Amino acid sequence: MSRQTPDLLPAADLAGEPRRRLSRIWPGWGSAKRVPLLIIGSVLGALVVLAGLLAPWITPYPQDAGAVVHPAQTLLAPSAAHWFGTDMVGRDIFTRVIFGARVSLGIVVLVLVVSAVVGLTVGLAAGFFGGWLDSVLMRVTDVFLAFPALLLSVALAAVLSPSALHAAMAIAFTWWPWYARLARGQAASIRRQGYSDAARVLGASRTRQLVRHVLPNAATPVFVQMSLDAAGIILTAATLSYLGLGAQDPTPEWGLMVAQGQPLATTAWWVITFPGFAILLTAVAFNFVGDGLQTVFDPKRGLR
Amino acid sequence: MSDLLLVQGLRLSYGEREVVHGVDLRVPAGPYGLGIIGESGSGKTTIARALLKLHPAGSGSVTFDGADVLALKGSALSAYRRDVQLVFQDGDGALDPRMSVLSSVSEPLAIHDTVPKAQRRERVAALLDEVGLPIDIMTRYPHQLSGGQRQRVVIARALALEPRLLVLDEPTSALDVTVQERVLQLVEGLRERRQLAYVLISHNLAVVDRLCESSVVLYEGAVMESGPTRDLLDSPVHPYTRALRSAVPEIGVHRPALTRITAGASVPSTGCPYSERCPLVLDICRAQTPALRDVGGRQVACHRADDVANLLA
Numbered sequence: 001m002s003r004q005t006p007d008l009l010p011a012a013d014l015a016g017e018p019r020r021r022l023s024r025i026w027p028g029w030g031s032a033k034r035v036p037l038l039i040i041g042s043v044l045g046a047l048v049v050l051a052g053l054l055a056p057w058i059t060p061y062p063q064d065a066g067a068v069v070h071p072a073q074t075l076l077a078p079s080a081a082h083w084f085g086t087d088m089v090g091r092d093i094f095t096r097v098i099f100g101a102r103v104s105l106g107i108v109v110l111v112l113v114v115s116a117v118v119g120l121t122v123g124l125a126a127g128f129f130g131g132w133l134d135s136v137l138m139r140v141t142d143v144f145l146a147f148p149a150l151l152l153s154v155a156l157a158a159v160l161s162p163s164a165l166h167a168a169m170a171i172a173f174t175w176w177p178w179y180a181r182l183a184r185g186q187a188a189s190i191r192r193q194g195y196s197d198a199a200r201v202l203g204a205s206r207t208r209q210l211v212r213h214v215l216p217n218a219a220t221p222v223f224v225q226m227s228l229d230a231a232g233i234i235l236t237a238a239t240l241s242y243l244g245l246g247a248q249d250p251t252p253e254w255g256l257m258v259a260q261g262q263p264l265a266t267t268a269w270w271v272i273t274f275p276g277f278a279i280l281l282t283a284v285a286f287n288f289v290g291d292g293l294q295t296v297f298d299p300k301r302g303l304r
Numbered sequence: 305m306s307d308l309l310l311v312q313g314l315r316l317s318y319g320e321r322e323v324v325h326g327v328d329l330r331v332p333a334g335p336y337g338l339g340i341i342g343e344s345g346s347g348k349t350t351i352a353r354a355l356l357k358l359h360p361a362g363s364g365s366v367t368f369d370g371a372d373v374l375a376l377k378g379s380a381l382s383a384y385r386r387d388v389q390l391v392f393q394d395g396d397g398a399l400d401p402r403m404s405v406l407s408s409v410s411e412p413l414a415i416h417d418t419v420p421k422a423q424r425r426e427r428v429a430a431l432l433d434e435v436g437l438p439i440d441i442m443t444r445y446p447h448q449l450s451g452g453q454r455q456r457v458v459i460a461r462a463l464a465l466e467p468r469l470l471v472l473d474e475p476t477s478a479l480d481v482t483v484q485e486r487v488l489q490l491v492e493g494l495r496e497r498r499q500l501a502y503v504l505i506s507h508n509l510a511v512v513d514r515l516c517e518s519s520v521v522l523y524e525g526a527v528m529e530s531g532p533t534r535d536l537l538d539s540p541v542h543p544y545t546r547a548l549r550s551a552v553p554e555i556g557v558h559r560p561a562l563t564r565i566t567a568g569a570s571v572p573s574t575g576c577p578y579s580e581r582c583p584l585v586l587d588i589c590r591a592q593t594p595a596l597r598d599v600g601g602r603q604v605a606c607h608r609a610d611d612v613a614n615l616l617a
Contacts, residue, residue, distance in 0.1 A: 194397030201356050202412045202461070203385035212411075216402045 038292025044285035052101030064091040065099035067250040075268045085270035087260065093270060096252035097278050103253045104282060107168045107237045112226050114172040119179025120215070120222060126180070127187025128206075128214055138184065141177045149174040153236060157245035164237075164253060167246035171236050175229070179222055186218035224297055228290030231283035238279050254279045307367075308333045308501050309355075309469055314364035316350050316525075323347045324354075324525040326364065328596075330518075331469065334501030339512030339533060341548065342522035348505045349393065351522075352473045355503065356390045357381070368469070386416055389462035391455075393474040398458050399446040405432070405457050406442040412464045431460040435490055452483035459490065463498070470502040476511060484511075491515055509552055513537055521545050524577040531602025541604045541612050543582045576607070584608050 056062045060081075064070075070090030078085045084093035126137040144152075153170045160166040190196055190213065199209050238255025240246035247253035249260070254275040261272030311329035315322060324347040331338045342348045353359035355366065357373070366373040368384060376384050392398035399408050409428045413419045419427045429439045435456040446454055455475065462470060472491065476484040488511060494500050495515070506512050512519050513533055520530040521544065529542040540546045571577050575590040582589065588607050599609040606612070 194392050195400040197353075197356075197358055198390075198392065198398045198458075198461075199400075199411075200358060201385065201390045202465075203382050203415050204411070205415075208415065212403075213400050217400070 035292045035295050037288045038296065041285050041288025041290075041292055044281065045289055048101050048282050048285060049105060051098050052105050055099045055102055059092075059095040059098050061092040061095045062099075064095040065250075065252050075264070075271070077268075078270050084274040085268070087257070087271050088264065088268075093257075093274050096257065097254070097274050099252040100254045100257065100275060100278060101282070103164055103247060103251060104234050104237060104279075107164060107171070108230050108233045108286075110165075110168040111172045111175055111233045111237075112230065114169075115176035115179055116222060116226060118172075119176040120183045120219070122176070123180040123183025123185075124187045124210060124214060124218060127184040127218075128191060128210055130188070130191075134184070137180070141180045141184075144174065144177040145181075147174070150236065150239065153240065154243065154245060157240050162245050162248055164241075164247035164251055167237055167240045170240065170245075171233060175233070178229075179225065182222055182225055183218050186221060187214050190214050190217050220297055224290065224293045227286060227293050230286035230290065234279060234283050234286070306333070306370075307331060308336075308369060309503070310365075310367040311355075312365045312367075314351070314354065314366065315362040316347065316354050316359060317362050318350075322362065322525070323350055327351060327520070327522070327525070327527055328530075329503070329520060331501050331503060334468065334499045335495045336501045337495065337516035337518075338501075338503050339516035339519035340503060340505045340522055341507065341509065341512055341519055343507055345524075346522045347525035348522060349473055352390065352471050352503070352505055355471055356388065357384075382416070386418070386465045387467055388469045388471065389465060389467040391459055391462050391470060391472045391475050393477060399454060401446050403445070404442065405444055405446075405449075408446075408457060409442075409461045409464060412461060416465060418465065427464070428460075431464055432457075434463065434494075435460045436486070450483075451479055452486065455479060455483075455487055456490065459487075459494075463494070466498070468501060470500055472502055472504045474505055474507070477506070477508070488514060509537060509548060521548070524571050526577055527596060527603070527605060528578065529602060529604045529606075530596075535600075535602055539600075539616050541599055541602070541609050541616070542578075542606045543584050543608070543612070544578050546612075547581075576605075584612070 051058070055065070059065070068089075068091060070086070073082075073086050073090040074088055076082055076086040076090075082092050082094065084097060087093055087096070122137050122141065126134040126141075152174045153167075156173055157167050157170040160170065195213060196209065199213050204212070234254075237246060237253075238258065241253045241255030242259040244259070247256050249256065257275035258272050258279070261268070261275070265272050307330050309329065309331040311327060313326045313328065314324060315326055316324035327347075329338060329340075329351075340348050340351065350359055354361050355373075357376070361374050368388065371380065371384070373384060403411075406425065406428055409431055410424045413424050413427060414421075425442075428442060432439055432441060437453060437456050437460070441449070441453065441457075446457075449457065455478075459475075475491070476487050479487060491502070491504075492515065495502070502515075504512060504515055516533050518531060519533040519536050521528045521536065521542065523544050528544045529536060529540065536545060537549060540549050572579055572590060575588075575592055576582070576585075576594050579585050579589040586607065592607070594605045594607045594609075596603045596605045597609070600613050
């Protein structure tokens, strides 16, 4: 057992070589190495993020991400000049797919941050304080959960003017209750742990108990769930755009591009294929990361 | 002699069900050990939780150093938290899995701000040294420690505030025999070095015998017998104490069972709570709850205490 280190370690070991230090910052690192899906997913995900960040410098026609029209070169098939071909107004699809990473990732980050903040706040308050606050907060959460999430998002996005930002808000609106439930369950079980009693006996204030003990211990499963959800959010955002309720042209949003390419699927396959593939790749990458993290943090596998 | 901790007529309930029916405890200033002996379900842990204000008291009084503990609030409660600390039954669950040993042990120092930030690391090192742990354990997390190491970390954390009273709830029951011995030696050492008073909760008579001047035997939330530990164990008067005493296995000794210990016997609603299991039971035991009274230098709650005492004499 490498974990059961003996009582007396040589003092020189305290400094530790780099790999040991990484394990200290994040104790799960040692086990992360043993989950190949997590590595593959992280690499793919990092590529998508990098592509989005570096889009203006790595794309051949950055101006095509915006409202430009090239009437002379509409619907050109993939070639050396246009790797993914051009769309119906002549814009370079490779450029637009790469820029699309920005839009999709922006939506994912926005939805995750908003729903995690709201969900954790509501859930931790309910689970930690219990009593009537718990009942009120959880009944409100249940009301949100009572509607089919996609339908509620669609309805909300339809009320707001269609844009990527509004689509993100509509998705976050239906997304946070899941985190609230998860966080509530965690907080309620943490409250019964010995270390919660210990904190009280030591005289920790409620704020300190929440911030130092409940939040860090409740957050892990929520983070894992967030990484699992990233793929779902990309798909939902794409769905809203596809239905015309999300990003609008000229925004290079993958779902929107698929919708625009659909009538041309038989004559210009590249218009729909490449953005569709981008959605698939990103969703798979995030799913791998989520599954991998779940494996790493699953206490039953004893890897944590 | 003034008492550090005085508990009188303490009653505790879970919802409608009362689990502790009027318990008296007395702990003089340290070094002194009071043992609470009883099997699981006897209300020992609930008493410990009530002493630490983790469980609300139904009625009765708890006085610490002259102050009414049950009424403590705000800064007075905070001061009480510095003076009275708990060592948990299960060292594993008592440590936050996401906190290093350094963070865990220095947390009380941070909460009460008794030690300046810059000196906390040094203080933690001294505490770890005191409980016999290597200093480099500071950077480890609970799952990287053995059960005995975790229990010592819990003790170090409890000592950080220099408490005057320690409540030890089954501190060794989750540990191997050899590790138990080291934890017991640690408590013995602390007791003399720190002039510590403590309440030790255990089902292990040998542990109580070694560490506690006086003891209380608890059955179903009521005191059966209390007095000096030596008297209690050498010449138990209450049939329940006698049963506990005879149930201790000793190597090479085949002691005939004095009485049957029937696990899961029902608790009668009237009379002596032990009457269902007692070999000396009379009609009066079932009809009337015996009060604690002095019998041969100790307190016994038994209608037949005099008969047993005469038999022994």
